[in-house]
Amino acid sequence: xxxxxxxxxxxxxxxxxxxxxxxxxxxxxxxxxxxxxxxxxxxxxxxxxxxxxxxxxxxxxxxxxxxxxxxxxxxxxxxxxxxxxxxxxxxxxxxxxxxxxxxxxxxxxxxxxxxxxxxxxxxxxxxxxxxxxxxxxxxxxxxxxxxxxxxxxxxxxxxxxxxxxxxxxxxxxxxxxxxxxxxxxxxxxxxxxxxxxxxxxxxxxxxxxxxxxxxxxxxxxxxxxxxxxxxxxxxxxxxxxxxxxxxxxxxxxxxxxxxxxxxxxxxxxxxxxxxxxxxxxxxxxxxxxxxxxxxxxxxxxxxxxxxxxxxxxxxxxxxxxxxxxxxxxxxxxxxxxxxxxxxxx
Amino acid sequence: xxxxxxxxxxxxxxxxxxxxxxxxxxxxxxxxxxxxxxxxxxxxxxxxxxxxxxxxxxxxxxxxxxxxxxxxxxxxxxxxxxxxxxxxxxxxxxxxxxxxxxxxxxxxxxxxxxxxxxxxxxxxxxxxxxxxxxxxxxxxxxxxxxxxxxxxxxxxxxxxxxxxxxxxxxxxxxxxxxxxxxxxxxxxxxxxxxxxxxxxxxxxxxxxxxxxxxxxxxxxxxxxxxxxxxxxxxxxxxxxxxxxxxxxxxxxxxxxxxxxxxxxxxxxxxxxxxxxxxxxxxxxxxxxxxxxxxxxxxxxxxxxxxxxxxxxxxxxxxxxxxxxxxxxxxxxxx
Numbered sequence: 223x224x225x226x227x228x229x230x231x232x233x234x235x236x237x238x239x240x241x242x243x244x245x246x247x248x249x250x251x252x253x254x255x256x257x258x259x260x261x262x263x264x265x266x267x268x269x270x271x272x273x274x275x276x277x278x279x280x281x282x283x284x285x286x287x288x289x290x291x292x293x294x295x296x297x298x299x300x301x302x303x304x305x306x307x308x309x310x311x312x313x314x315x316x317x318x319x320x321x322x323x324x325x326x327x328x329x330x331x332x333x334x335x336x337x338x339x340x341x342x343x344x345x346x347x348x349x350x351x352x353x354x355x356x357x358x359x360x361x362x363x364x365x366x367x368x369x370x371x372x373x374x375x376x377x378x379x380x381x382x383x384x385x386x387x388x389x390x391x392x393x394x395x396x397x398x399x400x401x402x403x404x405x406x407x408x409x410x411x412x413x414x415x416x417x418x419x420x421x422x423x424x425x426x427x428x429x430x431x432x433x434x435x436x437x438x439x440x441x442x443x444x445x446x447x448x449x450x451x452x453x454x455x456x457x458x459x460x461x462x463x464x465x466x467x468x469x470x471x472x473x474x475x476x477x478x479x480x481x482x483x484x485x486x487x488x489x490x491x492x493x494x495x496x497x498x499x500x501x502x503x504x505x506x507x508x509x510x511x512x513x514x515x516x517x518x519x520x521x522x523x524x525x526x527x528x529x530x531x532x533x534x535x536x537x538x539x540x541x542x543x544x545x546x547x548x549x550x551x552x553x554x555x556x557x558x559x560x561x562x563x564x565x566x567x
Numbered sequence: 568x569x570x571x572x573x574x575x576x577x578x579x580x581x582x583x584x585x586x587x588x589x590x591x592x593x594x595x596x597x598x599x600x601x602x603x604x605x606x607x608x609x610x611x612x613x614x615x616x617x618x619x620x621x622x623x624x625x626x627x628x629x630x631x632x633x634x635x636x637x638x639x640x641x642x643x644x645x646x647x648x649x650x651x652x653x654x655x656x657x658x659x660x661x662x663x664x665x666x667x668x669x670x671x672x673x674x675x676x677x678x679x680x681x682x683x684x685x686x687x688x689x690x691x692x693x694x695x696x697x698x699x700x701x702x703x704x705x706x707x708x709x710x711x712x713x714x715x716x717x718x719x720x721x722x723x724x725x726x727x728x729x730x731x732x733x734x735x736x737x738x739x740x741x742x743x744x745x746x747x748x749x750x751x752x753x754x755x756x757x758x759x760x761x762x763x764x765x766x767x768x769x770x771x772x773x774x775x776x777x778x779x780x781x782x783x784x785x786x787x788x789x790x791x792x793x794x795x796x797x798x799x800x801x802x803x804x805x806x807x808x809x810x811x812x813x814x815x816x817x818x819x820x821x822x823x824x825x826x827x828x829x830x831x832x833x834x835x836x837x838x839x840x841x842x843x844x845x846x847x848x849x850x851x852x853x854x855x856x857x858x859x860x861x862x863x864x865x866x867x868x869x870x871x872x873x874x875x876x877x878x879x880x881x882x883x884x885x886x887x888x889x890x891x892x893x894x895x896x897x898x899x900x901x
Contacts, residue, residue, distance in 0.1 A: 322718070327721075372890060372893055372894055384893055386718060386721070387656065387717065387721075387889075387893055388890060388893055390661070390721050391886045391889045391890050391893070392886070392890075394660075394826060394827075394882055394885075394886050395882060395883070395886030395887070397882075398826070398878060398879050398882030398883060398886070399879070399882075399883065401876075401879060402875055402876075402879035402880075402883070406870055406873060406875070494725065494729075495725075538736065538737050541736060541737070542736075543733060543736055544732070544736075546729075546732075547729045547732045547733050547736075548729075550725055550726065550728065550729035551726060551729050551730070551733075553725075554722045554723070554725055554726040554729075557718075557719075557721075557722040557725070558705055558719050558722045558723075561715055561718035561719050561722065562705065562706075562708065562715065562719070
């Protein structure tokens with residue numbers, strides 16, 4: 223956590239409550255604008271009037287169908303997934319005291335997608351999205367528990383580098399197991415591919431409605447925990463002497479991460495690096511107070527994923543680049559920067 | 568090296584060579600259509616006039632040869648890196664070297680479609696060198712720390728994966744299937760042209776690595792000791808990394824991203840061959856070849872008629888082993 227504490231006072235830092243609240247509302251406005259743009263722009267672009275018409279006077283035309291069944295769900299899925307992943311990343315970074323922690327780096331995403339593919343093969347098309355969410359949760363939990371067990375030191379706490387390497391190994395293992403399973407069961411390949419590449423297109427509003435309760439529960443839990451996260455960030459000894467029950471708050475944080483990461487994977491597949499990048503950006507803005515950090519992460523994560531999805535639509539028109547590819551390319555320079563800042567052995 | 572040790576080494580190398588040859592023979596005979604060992608041997612000496620000759624020489628032989636060469640190249644590449652970096656976790660996959668090679672190869676396949684196979688190892692080696700250079704530069708701040716190399720290597724691999732995916736999507740659909748198969752890491756569908764493109768690399772760099780084995784021994788004593796012994800540390804380090812990158816790049820160019828062989832084989836070699844790299848390097852090469860032969864055999868026989876890429880099996884064995892290494896290191900032991 224040394225590196226979090228020492229983050230320098232910079233020009234963008236928002237100092238008092240008023241500035242932070244103002245920043246949050248600016249963020250909300252930007253989010254709204256980017257969602258609107260994401261709905262309106264694309265291979266076919268529309269005006270805002272078309273969107274209004276398609277809901278007020280739906281006439282079954284192609285344009286109205288595209289707007290209501292493709293664009294709107296897509297933007298909303300990106301919003302929800304981005305917010306969940308970013309908050310999951312913020313919580314993980316505090317609990318593991320590792321600035322590199324995030325659902326994708328620690329293998330939680332790939333664990334969840336491995337379980338989903340296994341589930342698809344075992345149950346075939348009879349698997350509903352509701353059931354799939356629970357399988358994804360189990361996968362996220364299994365991967366997280368495994369990585370934690372390897373990364374945990376004997377005296378409690380975590381060894382950051384070991385945690386990261388264990389995550390990378392789990393991710394490599396899960397992805398090779400996933401591709402092997404998919405080759406064995408070609409008939410379920412189609413539906414599995416849907417989850418393999420992180421993407422927010424082609425999801426329906428009903429899918430989102432299925433996972434949304436879990437996402438909201440995870441966000442609420444993270445918000446509730448923000449006070450104890452602040453204490454946890456001070457280090458284990460300080461937290462204990464301040465009367466924090468470390469075991470309980472860590473378990474609650476793990477539940478929050480599982481809800482958030484598992485439901486994101488269930489709806490959008492493994493999307494890399496949102497959970498890594500956003501918390502770092504937000505920490506530069508509001509510092510280490512998690513009561514502010516978590517809402518900022520939620521909004522910034524949503525903005526990032528919605529705009530990354532919008533941008534990746536235009537790169538190879540008329541083909542689409544999955545948004546997971548775009549976020550990986552944004553995220554890697556960040557990972558390298560964070561890795562460089564740390565001193566190793 | 569005492570005489571007893573050198574005799575022991577001789578026996579070790581000899582028996583491993585015999586084991587490798589036997590594995591290769593078994594791999595030639597087992598498959599979708601079983602060929603009796605006798606006919607395999609007859610084919611090898613050019614005396615088989617039955618139908619099985621075609622299966623052995625045209626279909627299986629190139630594949631077996633590719634597995635031997637690729638496995639050996641990757642294993643030696645890993646052994647060199649682990650010696651130079653003095654870290655048991657170093658391997659071409661973790662350093663982003665294989666990632667760079669596969670981006671270059673996929674770019675070449677999708678952008679220059681009338682390609683000749685011969686250029687793929689060259690392009691892949693170039694990509695591997697670029698990735699290694701980027702990693703080295705980014706990990707440099709008053710010296711290169713091994714952990715930083717690995718962390719940044721993970722980042723580079725991820726970026727390489729994303730770029731590869733991007734190239735796949737931007738290329739025409741019929742190529743995507745072909746490239747995807749290549750990417751999972753497989754010696755499936757290799758023919759003699761691939762072998763011709765690959766063997767010069769292995770034939771040049773593998774003996775070269777043996778020539779530098781002594782320098783590697785000196786390097787693994789630590790920087791201060793190496794300089795004290797009069798070694799031109801930085802120069803030799805760059806040469807050793809260069810050999811390692813060239814071997815990994817050429818192997819990836821032919822067989823795709825086969826993960827974890829470069830990590831696994833040198834560890835096993837060190838277990839049975841001790842500390843001298845003059846022994847570790849050939850032993851890793853033989854073990855790597857065996858690993859890939861067996862993974863490929865498992866891939867094409869376990870789930871017939873499907874052909875599972877060998878990369879799935881190497882990762883399936885390699886990742887748990889890597890985790891085991893991590894756990895062991897954490898408990899205070901070296």
